[in-house]
Amino acid sequence: MSRSAVGEQLLELAQQALERMAFLIADPVDRAPVDVLPETRHAARVAIRGGAEASWLVVAVSDTFATDVAAGLLGCDAAELVGDSHGEAAVAELANVFGGQLLMALGGDRLPLRLGLPEPLSDSDAARLVLGAEWSGVLAGERGSLVLACGLG
Amino acid sequence: MNCKILIVDDSPLLRATARRAVLQAGVPVTQVREAANGREALDALAQSPADVVLLDVNMPVMDGFEFVEAKAKDRNLAATKVVLVTTEGNRQRLQRMTELGVTHYLRKPFEPEDLRTLVAALLAGGGA
Numbered sequence: 001m002s003r004s005a006v007g008e009q010l011l012e013l014a015q016q017a018l019e020r021m022a023f024l025i026a027d028p029v030d031r032a033p034v035d036v037l038p039e040t041r042h043a044a045r046v047a048i049r050g051g052a053e054a055s056w057l058v059v060a061v062s063d064t065f066a067t068d069v070a071a072g073l074l075g076c077d078a079a080e081l082v083g084d085s086h087g088e089a090a091v092a093e094l095a096n097v098f099g100g101q102l103l104m105a106l107g108g109d110r111l112p113l114r115l116g117l118p119e120p121l122s123d124s125d126a127a128r129l130v131l132g133a134e135w136s137g138v139l140a141g142e143r144g145s146l147v148l149a150c151g152l153g
Numbered sequence: 154m155n156c157k158i159l160i161v162d163d164s165p166l167l168r169a170t171a172r173r174a175v176l177q178a179g180v181p182v183t184q185v186r187e188a189a190n191g192r193e194a195l196d197a198l199a200q201s202p203a204d205v206v207l208l209d210v211n212m213p214v215m216d217g218f219e220f221v222e223a224k225a226k227d228r229n230l231a232a233t234k235v236v237l238v239t240t241e242g243n244r245q246r247l248q249r250m251t252e253l254g255v256t257h258y259l260r261k262p263f264e265p266e267d268l269r270t271l272v273a274a275l276l277a278g279g280g281a
Contacts, residue, residue: 017262073170075265089166096211097261100240109242115211117163 003152006105007135010057013101014094014148015139021097022072026065026139026146033136033147034127040147042066042091043126046099048106048153050113055153057102058121058129059095065144066090092118094146102150155183156276157202161194161220162187162209162238171207171238174268180276191220198224203233205275207268210239218246225253234275238263 011028018024043060061069064078070086071078073093095118103113121129129149130136136149160171168187175185186203188194192215194206210217217237224230237250240261247258259271 020264021262070166073166073265075170075173086166089164093164093167097240100211100261103241109244112243112245113241115241117211117213 003134006102006152007137007150009105010098010102010135010150011137011139011148013105014098014146017097017101018069018094018139018141018146022069024068024072024141026141029138029140029145031138031140031145033130033133033138033149036138036145036147037123037127037130039145040126042087043121043123044088044091044095044118045121045125045129046095046118047116048099048103048108048113049116050111055102055106055151056129057095057099057148057150058126058133059091059098060121060126060130060147061087061091061094062144062146063087065141065146068141068143069094088120092120098148106152155181156204157184158182158186158272159194159197159203159206160185160187161189161191161206161212161217163189163212164209167209170265171268174265175207175272177265178269178272178276180273182276189214191215191217191223194220195223195227198230198233202230205272206233206235207272208235208237210237210241218250221250221253221255236271236275 040060041063048055066087067078069090133149139146162168190212208217236257238259
Protein backbone atom coordinates (compact mmCIF):
# COMPACT_ATOMS: atom_id res chain seq x y z
CA MET A 1 0.00 0.00 0.00
CA SER A 2 1.36 3.45 -0.89
CA ARG A 3 2.03 5.97 1.84
CA SER A 4 -0.72 8.32 0.65
CA ALA A 5 -3.11 5.36 0.58
CA VAL A 6 -2.20 4.60 4.21
CA GLY A 7 -3.05 8.20 5.09
CA GLU A 8 -6.37 8.15 3.29
CA GLN A 9 -7.23 4.83 4.91
CA LEU A 10 -6.30 6.27 8.29
CA LEU A 11 -8.66 9.21 7.84
CA GLU A 12 -11.51 6.86 6.95
CA LEU A 13 -10.73 4.59 9.93
CA ALA A 14 -10.60 7.63 12.21
CA GLN A 15 -14.06 8.67 11.03
CA GLN A 16 -15.40 5.19 11.73
CA ALA A 17 -13.70 5.05 15.13
CA LEU A 18 -15.16 8.39 16.24
CA GLU A 19 -18.63 7.27 15.30
CA ARG A 20 -18.21 3.87 16.93
CA MET A 21 -16.65 4.88 20.23
CA ALA A 22 -18.09 8.35 20.79
CA PHE A 23 -21.11 8.58 18.46
CA LEU A 24 -19.42 11.54 16.82
CA ILE A 25 -19.90 12.28 13.15
CA ALA A 26 -16.92 14.00 11.53
CA ASP A 27 -16.17 14.43 7.85
CA PRO A 28 -13.01 15.21 5.88
CA VAL A 29 -12.73 18.85 4.88
CA ASP A 30 -10.54 20.48 2.29
CA ARG A 31 -8.52 22.68 4.61
CA ALA A 32 -4.77 22.73 5.14
CA PRO A 33 -4.03 21.08 8.49
CA VAL A 34 -1.56 23.83 9.35
CA ASP A 35 -4.38 26.39 8.97
CA VAL A 36 -6.60 24.41 11.35
CA LEU A 37 -3.95 23.92 14.04
CA PRO A 38 -4.48 27.37 15.63
CA GLU A 39 -8.06 26.29 16.35
CA THR A 40 -6.90 23.23 18.27
CA ARG A 41 -6.12 23.12 21.98
CA HIS A 42 -5.12 19.55 22.79
CA ALA A 43 -2.54 17.48 20.92
CA ALA A 44 -0.85 14.13 21.43
CA ARG A 45 1.70 12.03 19.62
CA VAL A 46 2.11 8.28 19.58
CA ALA A 47 5.03 6.33 18.12
CA ILE A 48 5.05 2.93 16.47
CA ARG A 49 8.31 1.07 16.94
CA GLY A 50 9.64 -2.17 15.58
CA GLY A 51 10.59 -1.39 12.02
CA ALA A 52 13.83 0.07 10.79
CA GLU A 53 12.52 3.55 11.57
CA ALA A 54 9.76 4.60 13.93
CA SER A 55 6.45 5.75 12.50
CA TRP A 56 4.40 8.28 14.39
CA LEU A 57 0.99 9.84 14.49
CA VAL A 58 -0.20 13.19 15.80
CA VAL A 59 -3.76 14.09 16.76
CA ALA A 60 -4.78 17.65 17.56
CA VAL A 61 -8.33 18.65 18.44
CA SER A 62 -10.23 21.77 19.33
CA ASP A 63 -11.56 22.09 22.85
CA THR A 64 -15.16 21.50 21.77
CA PHE A 65 -14.19 18.45 19.73
CA ALA A 66 -12.34 16.96 22.72
CA THR A 67 -15.32 17.67 24.96
CA ASP A 68 -17.67 15.96 22.51
CA VAL A 69 -15.39 12.90 22.36
CA ALA A 70 -15.24 12.68 26.16
CA ALA A 71 -19.00 13.13 26.45
CA GLY A 72 -19.57 10.45 23.82
CA LEU A 73 -17.28 8.02 25.63
CA LEU A 74 -18.96 8.69 28.97
CA GLY A 75 -22.45 8.71 27.54
CA CYS A 76 -23.28 12.10 29.00
CA ASP A 77 -24.10 15.54 27.74
CA ALA A 78 -21.09 17.76 26.94
CA ALA A 79 -22.50 20.41 29.29
CA GLU A 80 -22.13 17.96 32.20
CA LEU A 81 -18.35 17.88 31.83
CA VAL A 82 -16.61 20.39 34.04
CA GLY A 83 -12.91 21.12 34.35
CA ASP A 84 -10.21 20.68 31.77
CA SER A 85 -8.80 17.20 32.35
CA HIS A 86 -11.15 15.44 29.93
CA GLY A 87 -9.64 17.24 26.92
CA GLU A 88 -6.15 15.87 27.42
CA ALA A 89 -7.51 12.41 28.24
CA ALA A 90 -9.72 12.41 25.15
CA VAL A 91 -6.93 13.36 22.75
CA ALA A 92 -4.63 10.75 24.35
CA GLU A 93 -7.24 8.06 23.78
CA LEU A 94 -7.76 9.19 20.18
CA ALA A 95 -3.99 8.96 19.62
CA ASN A 96 -4.03 5.49 21.15
CA VAL A 97 -6.92 4.25 18.98
CA PHE A 98 -5.77 5.88 15.74
CA GLY A 99 -2.21 4.76 16.45
CA GLY A 100 -3.46 1.19 16.77
CA GLN A 101 -5.23 1.54 13.45
CA LEU A 102 -2.09 2.90 11.80
CA LEU A 103 -0.09 0.05 13.31
CA MET A 104 -2.47 -2.47 11.79
CA ALA A 105 -2.41 -0.66 8.43
CA LEU A 106 1.39 -1.00 8.51
CA GLY A 107 1.10 -4.77 8.92
CA GLY A 108 1.04 -4.95 12.71
CA ASP A 109 -0.97 -8.18 12.68
CA ARG A 110 2.10 -10.04 11.40
CA LEU A 111 5.04 -7.69 12.08
CA PRO A 112 6.50 -7.15 15.57
CA LEU A 113 5.41 -3.52 15.80
CA ARG A 114 4.66 -1.92 19.16
CA LEU A 115 2.53 1.08 19.91
CA GLY A 116 4.06 3.57 22.34
CA LEU A 117 2.21 5.54 24.97
CA PRO A 118 0.46 8.76 23.91
CA GLU A 119 2.47 11.84 24.82
CA PRO A 120 0.94 15.31 25.14
CA LEU A 121 2.34 17.86 22.72
CA SER A 122 2.82 21.60 23.04
CA ASP A 123 1.33 23.81 20.30
CA SER A 124 4.78 24.41 18.82
CA ASP A 125 5.72 20.72 18.78
CA ALA A 126 2.37 19.82 17.21
CA ALA A 127 2.88 22.48 14.52
CA ARG A 128 6.43 21.28 13.82
CA LEU A 129 5.35 17.67 13.44
CA VAL A 130 2.29 18.44 11.30
CA LEU A 131 4.39 20.64 9.01
CA GLY A 132 6.93 17.84 8.58
CA ALA A 133 4.38 15.05 8.22
CA GLU A 134 4.34 12.78 5.21
CA TRP A 135 0.56 12.81 5.32
CA SER A 136 -1.99 14.94 7.13
CA GLY A 137 -5.73 15.55 7.01
CA VAL A 138 -8.60 17.30 8.76
CA LEU A 139 -11.94 16.06 10.03
CA ALA A 140 -14.66 18.52 10.99
CA GLY A 141 -17.35 17.68 13.48
CA GLU A 142 -20.46 19.61 14.38
CA ARG A 143 -18.58 21.71 16.95
CA GLY A 144 -14.92 21.55 16.13
CA SER A 145 -12.07 20.04 14.19
CA LEU A 146 -9.47 17.32 14.37
CA VAL A 147 -6.07 17.32 12.68
CA LEU A 148 -4.43 14.00 11.97
CA ALA A 149 -0.87 13.66 10.70
CA CYS A 150 1.63 10.86 10.42
CA GLY A 151 5.19 10.06 9.52
CA LEU A 152 5.80 6.60 8.14
CA GLY A 153 9.14 5.07 9.06
CA MET B 154 -23.81 -14.67 41.15
CA ASN B 155 -22.48 -11.38 42.49
CA CYS B 156 -19.27 -10.40 40.77
CA LYS B 157 -16.23 -8.32 41.47
CA ILE B 158 -14.69 -6.38 38.60
CA LEU B 159 -11.29 -4.74 38.31
CA ILE B 160 -10.86 -2.12 35.58
CA VAL B 161 -7.24 -1.55 34.57
CA ASP B 162 -6.49 1.44 32.36
CA ASP B 163 -4.11 4.37 32.68
CA SER B 164 -6.77 6.78 31.44
CA PRO B 165 -9.27 8.01 34.06
CA LEU B 166 -11.63 8.79 31.19
CA LEU B 167 -11.53 5.21 29.93
CA ARG B 168 -11.87 3.80 33.44
CA ALA B 169 -15.00 5.91 33.91
CA THR B 170 -16.30 4.72 30.53
CA ALA B 171 -15.72 1.07 31.45
CA ARG B 172 -17.23 1.55 34.92
CA ARG B 173 -20.38 2.96 33.37
CA ALA B 174 -20.62 0.06 30.91
CA VAL B 175 -20.18 -2.46 33.72
CA LEU B 176 -22.84 -0.86 35.88
CA GLN B 177 -25.22 -0.73 32.92
CA ALA B 178 -24.61 -4.33 31.88
CA GLY B 179 -27.62 -5.50 33.85
CA VAL B 180 -25.73 -8.04 35.94
CA PRO B 181 -25.27 -8.14 39.71
CA VAL B 182 -21.92 -6.57 40.50
CA THR B 183 -20.87 -6.18 44.12
CA GLN B 184 -17.63 -4.33 43.56
CA VAL B 185 -15.96 -2.32 40.82
CA ARG B 186 -12.38 -1.29 41.50
CA GLU B 187 -9.88 0.54 39.34
CA ALA B 188 -6.14 0.37 38.75
CA ALA B 189 -3.97 2.59 36.55
CA ASN B 190 -1.52 -0.08 35.35
CA GLY B 191 -0.65 -3.76 35.60
CA ARG B 192 1.45 -3.32 38.74
CA GLU B 193 -1.41 -1.61 40.59
CA ALA B 194 -3.75 -4.33 39.33
CA LEU B 195 -1.56 -7.11 40.77
CA ASP B 196 -1.42 -5.25 44.09
CA ALA B 197 -5.21 -4.85 44.08
CA LEU B 198 -5.72 -8.55 43.34
CA ALA B 199 -3.32 -9.51 46.11
CA GLN B 200 -5.49 -7.59 48.55
CA SER B 201 -8.79 -8.90 47.28
CA PRO B 202 -9.61 -11.16 44.32
CA ALA B 203 -11.74 -10.18 41.33
CA ASP B 204 -13.86 -12.32 39.06
CA VAL B 205 -13.15 -10.32 35.92
CA VAL B 206 -10.33 -7.97 34.97
CA LEU B 207 -10.98 -5.53 32.13
CA LEU B 208 -7.42 -4.95 30.99
CA ASP B 209 -6.07 -2.24 28.74
CA VAL B 210 -2.83 -3.17 26.97
CA ASN B 211 -1.02 0.09 26.36
CA MET B 212 -0.11 1.38 29.85
CA PRO B 213 2.97 2.73 31.64
CA VAL B 214 4.82 0.92 34.47
CA MET B 215 3.43 -2.52 33.59
CA ASP B 216 1.43 -3.02 30.40
CA GLY B 217 -1.39 -5.48 29.81
CA PHE B 218 0.81 -8.15 28.25
CA GLU B 219 3.22 -8.02 31.21
CA PHE B 220 0.29 -8.22 33.62
CA VAL B 221 -1.02 -11.38 31.94
CA GLU B 222 2.46 -12.95 32.07
CA ALA B 223 2.71 -12.16 35.80
CA LYS B 224 -0.85 -13.29 36.56
CA ALA B 225 -0.24 -16.64 34.88
CA LYS B 226 2.55 -17.36 37.38
CA ASP B 227 0.26 -16.80 40.39
CA ARG B 228 -1.97 -19.80 41.06
CA ASN B 229 -4.13 -17.71 43.39
CA LEU B 230 -5.28 -15.72 40.36
CA ALA B 231 -6.15 -18.67 38.15
CA ALA B 232 -9.90 -18.19 38.51
CA THR B 233 -9.82 -14.54 37.52
CA LYS B 234 -10.98 -14.02 33.95
CA VAL B 235 -9.25 -11.41 31.82
CA VAL B 236 -10.77 -9.35 29.02
CA LEU B 237 -7.96 -7.82 26.99
CA VAL B 238 -8.91 -4.42 25.57
CA THR B 239 -6.49 -3.61 22.81
CA THR B 240 -6.00 -1.35 19.81
CA GLU B 241 -3.63 -3.74 18.10
CA GLY B 242 -3.91 -7.31 16.93
CA ASN B 243 -0.49 -8.84 16.48
CA ARG B 244 -1.21 -12.55 15.93
CA GLN B 245 1.86 -13.79 17.77
CA ARG B 246 1.22 -11.69 20.87
CA LEU B 247 -2.49 -12.54 20.95
CA GLN B 248 -1.63 -16.24 20.58
CA ARG B 249 0.71 -15.90 23.56
CA MET B 250 -2.08 -14.25 25.58
CA THR B 251 -4.44 -17.10 24.71
CA GLU B 252 -1.81 -19.61 25.86
CA LEU B 253 -1.65 -17.74 29.16
CA GLY B 254 -5.39 -18.01 29.68
CA VAL B 255 -6.89 -14.89 28.14
CA THR B 256 -10.20 -15.98 26.67
CA HIS B 257 -11.83 -12.70 25.69
CA TYR B 258 -10.69 -9.76 23.61
CA LEU B 259 -12.26 -6.43 22.88
CA ARG B 260 -10.72 -4.54 20.02
CA LYS B 261 -10.67 -0.75 20.15
CA PRO B 262 -12.54 1.17 18.92
CA PHE B 263 -15.62 -0.49 20.34
CA GLU B 264 -19.14 0.69 21.04
CA PRO B 265 -20.14 0.92 24.71
CA GLU B 266 -22.77 -1.70 23.94
CA ASP B 267 -20.02 -4.17 22.94
CA LEU B 268 -18.48 -3.91 26.40
CA ARG B 269 -21.85 -4.21 28.15
CA THR B 270 -22.68 -7.32 26.12
CA LEU B 271 -19.30 -8.92 26.81
CA VAL B 272 -19.43 -8.22 30.55
CA ALA B 273 -23.00 -9.48 30.79
CA ALA B 274 -22.09 -12.71 28.98
CA LEU B 275 -18.95 -13.23 31.08
CA LEU B 276 -20.73 -12.70 34.37
CA ALA B 277 -23.56 -14.93 33.32
CA GLY B 278 -20.97 -17.68 32.93
CA GLY B 279 -20.84 -17.71 29.15
CA GLY B 280 -18.64 -16.10 26.56
CA ALA B 281 -19.07 -13.52 23.89
